[in-house]
Amino acid sequence: MLKIPWTERVTNKEVLNKIKRKRQIWKSIQSRRDEKTEHILRHASLLKEIIEGDVEGHIARGIPRAEYMTQIMQDTNKGNYKDLKELCYDK
Numbered sequence: 001m002l003k004i005p006w007t008e009r010v011t012n013k014e015v016l017n018k019i020k021r022k023r024q025i026w027k028s029i030q031s032r033r034d035e036k037t038e039h040i041l042r043h044a045s046l047l048k049e050i051i052e053g054d055v056e057g058h059i060a061r062g063i064p065r066a067e068y069m070t071q072i073m074q075d076t077n078k079g080n081y082k083d084l085k086e087l088c089y090d091k
Contacts, residue, residue, distance in 0.1 A: 030075060037072055038088040052081075 002018060004010050040047045051069060069081065078084040
């Protein structure tokens, strides 16, 4: 593309400004994740049961992992799981 050598120490922002583009990877990840989640929640499947329920097993020590559905609810600005599920069924 621009053939910029690594020795110039050019940041990603500078390269994106040179080609007049914005970062799009996070938006594409979010849209794909949202589409996948909507598909899973609309259909009855094992994945839906796993997402909605707790997996049996021991409780891990330390800081709890970020839950998948909690992250999606934060990204879609939905306060609870019921609102998120209604959003999926409205499509």
